[in-house]
Amino acid sequence: MSATGVSYSTPAFAVVKLGGSLLELPDLANRLHLWLKQIRRPSVLVVGGGLPVDWLRRLDRLHGLRAELTHNLAIEIMRWNTCWLASILPEAVLVKNLDECCRAWHRGQQPMLDPVAFCQRDAHLPDALPLGWEVTSDSIAGQLAWRWRAAELVLLKSCQAPDYDWHHLAELGLVDAHFPVVAARLPRIHWIDCQNAAEAPPSSNT
16 A cells, blocks of 8 residues: 555566666667666666766775775765756656655656665665675665565666676676675576677576
């Protein structure tokens, strides 16, 4: 039941994680519209940190910042990116929970996750994400897909995946160190190389 008193059913949906490096594409809005259309199911978008988070990592290496501080600042950067991206996407709306997602889909809108709200709530639940650089937007998107029981997680990346061995990909730095733990809980994962328009076969745990 929503805050308006109207009950919406939850469709089979996808969590779509947009890699931060893709934020620099000049025609991002048009490309993202096409990518989301290809998924052919309702989706909620999770936006990565990109260059501002890389800069934060550099500051951490220089000054030895506290893990909790850098973790929370990186999530704030994700939210900042989500807000500016929403401003150039038609029908985009920030959401904090699944109920708001369902309302957005019902209205024909594109929900985009408020990562600060989600991570603050997740921190108080069992199997919460750890604090530190081992968790990035990859694991946050995966955790969202698991918490909200999404049909699939779609990773929009700027490179190809050599395989679906998540431990191997973590060693290569293509996903974060915690992602293999999250991936094991998910029924289906797609990796799409958006720079070269290549889609890897889906990974399935079923």
